[in-house]
Amino acid sequence: MPLPSRPFDVGETAALQRVLSDLEAGTTRQWYWLELSQQHPAALSRRVRTLAWLLRRGGPALAWPWLRGRLAGTALYATPGETLWRRLAQVRQDALLAVLCSGALLAGFERLAATQAFAAWCIAGIGALWQAWRVPAVPPPPELDDDSEILPGPESSLGLAGMLMGRGLSPQAAMTLVASLRQRQDAAVPALLAAMPELAPPPPTAALQRWLRAGQWLFATLPVALVAGVLPSPWGMALGAAWGTLLAARNGRSTALLVALAALIAYALGRLGHAL
Incomplete structure (x- = not known):
């Protein structure tokens, strides 16, 4: 976006x-x-x-x-945010390696472009379903007991400082933490989390992770499947490899080099196997 x-x-x-x-x-x-x-x-x-x-x-x-x-202030969400998008980057890299190496191998064996496209479409669809299915369940937030207090306690009327005092901090320490948050913002988050662990956000929902992981897989593989079915072999897969290398470069030059070399080696192995 x-x-x-x-x-x-x-x-x-x-x-x-x-x-x-x-x-x-x-x-x-x-x-x-x-x-x-x-x-x-x-x-x-x-x-x-x-x-x-x-x-x-x-x-x-x-x-x-x-x-x-x-x-x-968004440093509060750094752990779940970084974890989610690091996993999505890995999903995208796995998708590129799967679709490009298989396609390059088929191109090396001089299989028809339709065969390469069919393999790419299968990898795209089955891989997306696999990524959605393997998302682990996210434990629900703890439920309150029937006798527990649902409404905020009296300390909440004093804002965050009052809630910190309700956790056992002295008034001076609580006000110092709040003042540090207003002035330093993200830099004050570790001290706040240490004083009030319940500030830590929960992980993303399983439904969101399923949609994002399947979407990343399709985003990486569908263009390769499309060009493999439109252009003659091996040019369709070559264009798909160029797309994959550019997409992998979002994760760094080393990732782009890995994807390009993997596709090239797969193609070379296919040519070698076809010649033998």
């Missing part, structure tokens, strides 16, 4: 922080975002609306690539 990479201004920052506060309603993270969002007036823009739509559909983990390092 094309979004401008320039940093958010103070109005956009306040608007997104308030969206996050609304999304985290009923949790301690709501008070975290309230402390940050009240410092400046909110200003809506096109990219704020786009990111707000993403946040409402999949939470901070879905929008993490566009929030990371740009929105103050």
Whole structure:
């Protein structure tokens, strides 16, 4: 999704922080975002609306690539966000290796372009289903007992500082932490998590992970399947390898080199096997 990479201004920052506060309603993270969002007036823009739509559909983990390092306070979501998108990058790399190596091997054996395309379509469809199926179940949040208090405690009326005092911190230490959050923002997150572990966000839902992993697999493999069926062999697979190398370069030059060399070696092995 094309979004401008320039940093958010103070109005956009306040608007997104308030969206996050609304999304985290009923949790301690709501008070975290309230402390940050009240410092400046909110200003809506096109990219704020786009990111707000993403946040409402999949939470901070879905929008993490566009929030990371740009929105103050989002270091709170660094662990689930980085973990999710690191796995998605691995899924994309696995998909490219699978579809390009198999296609290059068939091209080396001088199989028909239709055969190469059929193999690529099978890898695309079966691989996407496999990626969706192998997502582990995410444990549900702990349920409250019938006798437990559902409404916020009296300390919540004092905001995040009051909640920290309710966890046993002295008033001075609690106010110092809140002041550090307002001034240093992301740098204050580790100390806050140590004082209030329940601030840590849960992992993304299993449904979101299934859609994203299957989508990444299809995004990597479908263009290869399409060009393999349209262009004659081996040019279709060569164009697919070029696409795969460019896509792999998003993970770094070493990943792009790995994908290109793997496809080239598979093609060479196919040519060697065909000649013997």
